[in-house]
Amino acid sequence: MKAIVIRKHGGPDVLSYEQIQDPSPEKGHVLVRVNYCAVNHLDIWVRNGMPGKSVVFPHILGCDICGTILEEFGDFRKGDKVIVYPAVDTSIPRVSFGIIGGFGKYGGGYAEIVSVPKKNIIKKPGWLSDKEAAAINISYLTAWNMLERSRCEKGDTILIWGANSGVGSAAILLAKAKGLKIITITSDKNKTALAKKLGADFVIDRSIKDVTLEVLRLTNQVGVDAVIDHVGAKTWPISLEVLKVKGRMITCGTTTGGEAVVNIRSLYSKEAQIIGAYLGSKSQLVSLHKFMKLKKIRPVIDSVFDLKDVKDAHQKMEESNQFGKILLQVSS
Template sequence: MQAWQVHQNGEPSEVMRLAEVAPPAPGEGQVLLKVRAASVNFPDALMCRGLYQVRPPMPFAPGMEICGETADGRRVIGNPVLPYGGFAEYAVANAAGLLPAPDALDDAEASALHIAYQTGWFALHQRARLEPGETLLVHAAAGGVGSAAVQLGKAAGATVIGVVGGAEKAAVARELGCDLVVDRRAEDVIATVKEATGGRGADVVFDPVGGEAYTQSTKVVAFEGRIVIIGFASGTIPSPGLNHALVKNYSIVGLHWGLYNTKNPKLVQHCHEQLTELAARGAIKPLVSERVPLSGAATAVQKVADGVTTGRIAVVMEATA
């Protein structure tokens, strides 16, 4: 089979190599999946660079999220067990972690559902307890996980403010349903959000960026607001001033979605059921901005690493496109 492999750390476009290798052999409790589509995630780039918290043995195939097909023909989504990731014709996954792919989504969309939308759902509902009528601010609102948070926020009855970088991403955020879009390159984020909320600020802030975005979050979070830390796409991990959180009376909560797979897997299943229902009624639909063949995976991962994408890029197998 064909599979992308990483033999050393570096930029994805430099260290990912397409090779002909033997299909992986599943271990106990695992299944071999024919990959139908694989979604590109920012952690794929971090793993290539050796900067992710999970460091699979080399050589490894990146690709953390797939829509695949079982030997008996079931269409499923899941997270491959590294080093046999999804940027390959076949991948290995834990049987217990597989979920049925929603009928309302095609292969590329289904491959982009699991991590981003589970992350968004857990952040907004489990950690921040978002209520209808509240104001939600989403940083990187046109990105993969940000676009999921926007759709989930709207589905939950929130007023959604999207912060983006550039006119193209602003247009995408508007199409996603943001009630207000703030282009951080052309507008003062803090002033614009305060004006739009009558000085009150956002009840919930969804922050996958860190760095300057986090600093802005602390200045626009409302009384008894919640800032949910998703990740640090900016590359800068902020050091929060806890005295500021005390004085302004807001909460800083973290989300490591992967922990729920071991700590509370039943909640992951419940979340998937909720997402499937939302997809069936058209309330959510992963924004797949680009679909590329397996041969284009390295370029796709590099694009995500460089922060020049909107929504998600999906690697789609030609035979099942």
């Protein structure tokens, strides 16, 4: 099969398009022909490498898979279109689970065929196209989990960082459908226009405005009920500052770094909470499908690259030049 293989950590140049042997499934696993695989920021973390995290080389990235089942099992027939739920068991202490194509032993969806646990297979909802189905298993599921953990109710105000990101654009669509008032952050005119089109009530361009002052102005100095923060070190101090009394900051990512300096007094004096979110469960993914169908939500797709052009796809994400999900077409 054709696959993008990495044999060491590094920049986009370590992504190598190769002909390699098809995987053979272990017990309890099934082979899936990958139709589309979304690019996620996790792919860049794994490609670059992280202290204390390892993969087994040669490694195949890609955690967001829509494909076709290659053999019959249970209720599934050969040829069924499926989604692969990305979480797998891990032996790492104090970590809930591993991710297919992430750190650990599991090769992912940057390959024509992938071997995954049968228990991770979900039937692709018929109303989603293959592209759309590959776009939601990481960003949309995480945003859904974060919104659930925020305990926000209709009419509450939420701050969502990075309107153009996978997680941010997903959170805007889902929060809008839940009836929340949305303040989101962009960094240029084009992203601002697209964020408004997506349904954000207020958009703050951080390249020209002070985010803290603007959020407080927009909320009459009260602050927001919750913040969806996937950006990390650079945004945590602001996220905590703009929370209202008893507000909740939900965190899932560290794009700008994993060690933040925060105002602890501000946190406890308003009895605020910091809540972690890691992906979401398989049953949450099924509820998300139902919610998206009910509310007629289609994932925002920025672009589709051919598998062999993966370096361009990674470059686009690293330059934050996307609005929504970047996909790889793996098999036609």
